[in-house]
Amino acid sequence: MTDYFFKTIVLSVCFFFFSCGTKAGDQEKQIRDRPGSNLNRQKSEKMPDKVLKTSEQWRQLLTPEQYDVTRKKATEPAFSGEYNNFKENGLFRCVCCDSDLFSSENKFDSGSGWPSFWAPVSEKNLKTAEDISLGLIRTEVLCSRCNAHLGHLFDDGPPPTGQRYCINSIALKFIRNSQGF
Numbered sequence: 001m002t003d004y005f006f007k008t009i010v011l012s013v014c015f016f017f018f019s020c021g022t023k024a025g026d027q028e029k030q031i032r033d034r035p036g037s038n039l040n041r042q043k044s045e046k047m048p049d050k051v052l053k054t055s056e057q058w059r060q061l062l063t064p065e066q067y068d069v070t071r072k073k074a075t076e077p078a079f080s081g082e083y084n085n086f087k088e089n090g091l092f093r094c095v096c097c098d099s100d101l102f103s104s105e106n107k108f109d110s111g112s113g114w115p116s117f118w119a120p121v122s123e124k125n126l127k128t129a130e131d132i133s134l135g136l137i138r139t140e141v142l143c144s145r146c147n148a149h150l151g152h153l154f155d156d157g158p159p160p161t162g163q164r165y166c167i168n169s170i171a172l173k174f175i176r177n178s179q180g181f
């Protein structure tokens with residue numbers, strides 16, 4: 001009788017722990033599957049969401065000069081931009097959507113009159129298109145998140161890539177790195 005009683009207690013305790021473990025697993029799955037949960041967000045942060053706005057919405061967010069360059073593909077005059085002769089350490093983000101575009105670590109003085117970089121922070125954050133305006137065939141550089149026109153890409157840059165991302169200052173927003181990397 002005592003032996004039977006003991007076995008019943010052991011089995012009950014085992015069943016209790018088993019069911020608790022299953023419930024905890026189910027709860028974690030439910031939280032992960034819930035839209036907007038932290039676990040879900042961590043997974044999707046690698047691919048930035050697209051930013052789509054109407055012309056009128058962009059006009060309200062940007063200065064007329066920023067709008068002309070980023071949304072209408074204008075070019076700021078050479079040697080006029082804020083970041084042409086600029087040597088501080090930090091990150092250059094898209095002025096329209098804040099996507100990380102270029103690092104000061106990859107900036108170089110091209111002498112062209114526009115800020116120049118030999119590589120982006122991530123190629124996923126940029127996209128390119130053929131530009132046949134002005135009677136030239138050039139490669140246009142755009143923000144992949146919001147479609148902002150940023151500048152052009154040339155293959156006469158320095159090592160190690162040999163690329164020159166020639167970017168309008170006005171399309172960029174500088175974030176100083178306080179840790180000084």
Ligand SMILES: [Zn+2]
Pocket residue numbers: 094095096097098099143144145146147148
């Ligand atoms: Zn953008």
